[in-house]
Amino acid sequence: MGAAAVPEEAAFEKPVDRGEPILQVRELVKHFPLTQGIIFKKLVGAVKAVDGVSFDLMQGETLGIVGESGCGKSTLAKVLMNLEPATSGSIRYKGEEITKLSGAALKAVRRNIQMVFQDPYTSLNPRMTVGDIIGEPFEIHPEVAPKGDRRKAVQDLLDVVGLNPEYITRYPHQFSGGQRQRIGIARGLALKPEIIICDEPVSALDVSVQAQVINLLEKLQSEFNLSYMFIAHDLSIVRHISDRVGVMYLGRMVEIGSDEEIYDHATHPYTQALLSAVPVPDPTARDARGRIVLTGDVPSPANPPSGCRFRTRCWKAQEKCAVETPALTVRQWLEGPAAHDSACHFAAEKESEAPPA
Ligand SMILES: Nc1ncnc2c1ncn2[C@@H]1O[C@H](COP(=O)(O)OP(=O)(O)OP(=O)(O)O)[C@@H](O)[C@H]1O
Numbered sequence: 427m428g429a430a431a432v433p434e435e436a437a438f439e440k441p442v443d444r445g446e447p448i449l450q451v452r453e454l455v456k457h458f459p460l461t462q463g464i465i466f467k468k469l470v471g472a473v474k475a476v477d478g479v480s481f482d483l484m485q486g487e488t489l490g491i492v493g494e495s496g497c498g499k500s501t502l503a504k505v506l507m508n509l510e511p512a513t514s515g516s517i518r519y520k521g522e523e524i525t526k527l528s529g530a531a532l533k534a535v536r537r538n539i540q541m542v543f544q545d546p547y548t549s550l551n552p553r554m555t556v557g558d559i560i561g562e563p564f565e566i567h568p569e570v571a572p573k574g575d576r577r578k579a580v581q582d583l584l585d586v587v588g589l590n591p592e593y594i595t596r597y598p599h600q601f602s603g604g605q606r607q608r609i610g611i612a613r614g615l616a617l618k619p620e621i622i623i624c625d626e627p628v629s630a631l632d633v634s635v636q637a638q639v640i641n642l643l644e645k646l647q648s649e650f651n652l653s654y655m656f657i658a659h660d661l662s663i664v665r666h667i668s669d670r671v672g673v674m675y676l677g678r679m680v681e682i683g684s685d686e687e688i689y690d691h692a693t694h695p696y697t698q699a700l701l702s703a704v705p706v707p708d709p710t711a712r713d714a715r716g717r718i719v720l721t722g723d724v725p726s727p728a729n730p731p732s733g734c735r736f737r738t739r740c741w742k743a744q745e746k747c748a749v750e751t752p753a754l755t756v757r758q759w760l761e762g763p764a765a766h767d768s769a770c771h772f773a774a775e776k777e778s779e780a781p782p783a
């Protein structure tokens with residue numbers, strides 16, 4: 427078998443129908459080498475930040491990604507954005523493999539997949555005007571806005587994100603946190619992308635401002651037909667904005683499904699523990715739900731447990747869990763909304779405590 431053909435730029439122009447996969451990720455791996463020694467660096471292992479992640483992102487949807495700090499969410503985002511090379515695995519955008527692209531085809535993909543970062547204070551260059559920050563992507567992709575049209579294009583973008591188009595000559599420090607995140611979003615939109623990966627886009631903002639930025643993202647999604655990946659710690663925000671949710675633990679996806687399947691019918695013990703820690707306004711509802719307190723630290727991603735990575739903290743763990751890695755799949759004993767992808771040998775909704783035979 428010969429090497430796979432390198433796709434032409436035009437392959438990324440074709441439209442994808444709503445609800446069809448726009449991004450297909452299979453067995454994606456990103457390991458960071460661990461070295462020892464100063465002059466003679468010796469390879470002593472690897473941080474398995476992303477270690478075999480598979481999922482689809484559908485056109486027009488918002489896929490939320492949740493999981494504890496260090497589970498690999500940002501690394502996943504960077505690999506999808508081609509900011510970090512994948513160690514192995516496959517990412518197909520509109521059916522074309524993009525992990526090994528270079529030149530014009532890579533440029534075309536980079537244009538179509540954009541990112542909004544967590545910290546609006548550090549992600550904007552303080553020495554550049556807002557106009558230059560938002561218009562900078564046009565330097566690399568002049569075809570989107572020829573030089574004479576740029577000022578107008580930037581002003582339109584400011585208007586779209588709810589900022590005064592006259593602010594074009596101001597500097598980032600002259601704006602509040604929420605306004606800066608709007609600038610970050612305007613920059614992300616400049617090249618008319620199809621996919622936006624939002625990595626904790628509201629975590630650094632005041633609660634009162636978070637809702638405004640979320641509303642803006644939702645408005646832009648329907649206006650520009652965008653597909654979102656939305657990474658966040660806050661499970662309530664993720665539920666609000668997501669159509670589907672993926673839960674990560676130690677570099678792997680442990681459960682994925684619609685927001686109803688995950689929030690009301692979780693079958694993976696880790697998801698159940700995460701959800702039980704979410705504050706609920708009604709104390710009776712909280713008591714009925716029961717709180718699961720996870721014991722033990724998250725193991726090191728350089729040396730994850732064998733079999734199921736969650737087993738060192740799982741109250742349901744059995745011998746099988748140490749020897750066999752559970753596949754992310756639908757277990758045949760589950761029915762209705764509980765029948766969704768879950769990487770647990772004994773997947774079950776919380777009510778039924780007895781593990782299936
Ligand atoms: N460039 C790097 N070199 C070595 N290790 C890295 C690098 N980037 C990330 N890691 C490690 O990979 C693991 C995953 O990190 P990552 O930033 O993807 O987690 P995260 O889920 O985004 O966490 P957070 O919620 O805190 O943002 C961590 O153990 C981290 O220390």
Ligand code: SF4
Nearest residue numbers: 734737740747770771
């Ligand atoms: S496979 Fe075993 S250790 Fe892993 S979540 Fe399921 S019961 Fe727990």
Ligand SMILES: [Mg+2]
Nearest residue numbers: 499500501625
């Ligand atoms: Mg992160």
